[in-house]
Amino acid sequence: MFQIYLPIAEISVNLAVMLGLGAAVGFLSGMFGVGGGFMLTPLLMLMGIPPAIAVATGANQIVGTSVSGTLAQWRRGNVDLQMGAVLIAGGVVGALIGVFLLKYLRELGQAGLIISLAYVCFLGTIGALMLWESVRAIRRARAGKGGSARKANQHNWIHGLPLKMRFPRSRLYISAIPPLVIGVLVGLLASFLGVGGGFIMVPAMIYLLRMPTNIVIGTSIFQIIFVTAIVTLLHATLNHTLDIVLAFVLVIGGVIGGQFGVRAGQKFRGEQLRAMLALMVLGVALRILFDLVVRPSDLYSIVPLAGL
Amino acid sequence: MRAVLLHLALSGLVLFSPLALAQPAAPPPLEKPIGQETVHSDISTREIAIQSNFTGIEILIFGSIDFSDSRTPGEGTYDVITVVRGPDEPIVIRKKKRVAGIWVNGPGKTYGTVPGFYAVLSSRPFRAITSDSTLKELGIGLSDLDFGRYTIGDPQEQAYRSAMIRLKEKSKLFQEVDNGVTFIGRSLFRATVALPVNVPVGRYTADVYLFRDGEVASKSQGSLEVTKAGIEALVFSLAFKHPFLYGLLGVLLAVMMGLAGWYAFRRD
Secondary structure (H helix, E strand, O other): OOOOOOOOEEEEEEHHHHHHHHHHHHHHHHHHHOOHHHHHHHHHHHOOOOOHHHHHHHHOOOOHHHHHHHHHHHOOOOOOOOHHHHHHHHHHHHHHHHHHHHHHHHHHOHHHHHHHHHHHHHHHHHHHHHHHHHHHHHHHHHHHHOOOOOOOOOOOOOOOOEEEEEEEOEEEEEEEEHHHHHHHHHHHHHHOOOOHHHHHHHHHHHOOOOOOOOOHHHHHHHHHHHHHHHHHHHHHHHOOOOOHHHHHHHHHHHHHHHHHHHHHOOOHHHHHHEEEEEHHHHHHHHHHHHHHHHOOOOOOEEEEEOOO | HHHHHHHHHHHHHHHOOOOHOOOOOOOOOOOOOOOEEEEEEOOEEEEEEEOOOOOOEEEEEEEEEEEEOOOOOOOOEEEEEEEOOOOEEEEEEEEEEEOOEEEOOOOOEEEEEEEEEEEEEEEHHHHHHHOOHHHHHHHOOOOHHHOOOOOOOOOHHHHHHHHHHHHHEEEEEEEEEOOOOOOOEOOOEEEEEOOOOOOEEEEEEEEEEEEEOOOOEEEEEEEEEEEEEEHHHHHHHHHOOOOHHHHHHHHHHHHHHHHHHHHHHOOO
């Protein structure tokens, strides 16, 4: 099979495998409307790409797939630019924190461990919550009750905060602080874990900010472009961990896979999709946890002093 | 003629033959002058370019023994050891420990000068060719390598050191190949060195030592350069010399692919 040499990771990988990986992750992201970074980065790590390079390159891949996704959402008028701008402002701050944190941990030799632990915690929690929620929804649908249990436009503590801003597209008049905080958190996740952060942002905007679901999805994917682009730039500049050849191969696969994913996703009901996604998220978390707990085949590891 | 001469013909086979084992242990006769034979060698490739299809490469080190100045050509045991060495680099080695059920990297030990590649090839097991002190002096053999850190006598340090050698051997960056040098006839020899996919770039040296009855009779040195070439070189230098531009390029490529994908698959 055709091997391709990755100039930054300095290993040779199978081109077909990497294209397939990009396509599979793109398919999932199109199907579930998520960035797919939470699958891609751990899979790259499992394939022997050094963790820091997997994170930076994963972020770059998400830029490409989010552009396709955003254009589709934009045409349906689902992007709230004001909200997006506030989220991006927070995202830049979070991205900076994450990039420096990763740089520091790499010097300590703990980057791989902390990235893995963070993945286990985040994916484990989110996966479990999503599974619980979607199973309840499926049961409700079977019982024939239907409809959402969500209470509309109820005031909560969010409405007591200062710095109120108007978000016409979302029909909201709320403080800019919660979206800023969400932005910081997403930026941190993006730069530290190589994920878009959609799996945190979407529930946060729906349940905390009470934005309409369709606007949430459009706005989330819109701001992911910018946050992952900034993260890519920061990692490339400060850590030299972006492998452009690998990113390019993954983007090609991802963009194509994403289009088929969108079509496949339309064949399932929302709660079924969420249950499937939850199982997959939990699966990835367990796989990473397994690697942390099982005795490694070699206790020693070597890295060049200069990097990685 | 002594049976030992067979070495010159097919060293690999001779190693295990009873004739070789029957070699007299007595020191060489004193009246014999110090050999004046010289060794000449060269490398098949002076420059190795790492490109996108690079999966490792084999280089050939070849040479000949020139007996012309020797009074008694062919008398004695001739052996060839060749050492290929890549550029030194600092390396950190860590050992994992179990902390609360999870395997965690412990504090690292830094070795300042670890060769990025190191291979010893010999016409028969090189420890049998000459004395340990000579090997140590010439820096032949993994156990005699100086990694820029004092390790003698400290069992814990010794464990780290041998773990590093083991890991490097596993990734084929350290090699000890007995019988890796093959004689063709009496004076010609060849050795094939396999450089793995993860060879570091830089200048490599290839030292060829000719041993006569366990003493260095002649030495020849060659070198080769491993570089990244084509797109790989461009990407690598851009990534480290103009990292911001490089990151921007990565983002732009991704955006363009995203746009192209959307355009190709749009349904309206």
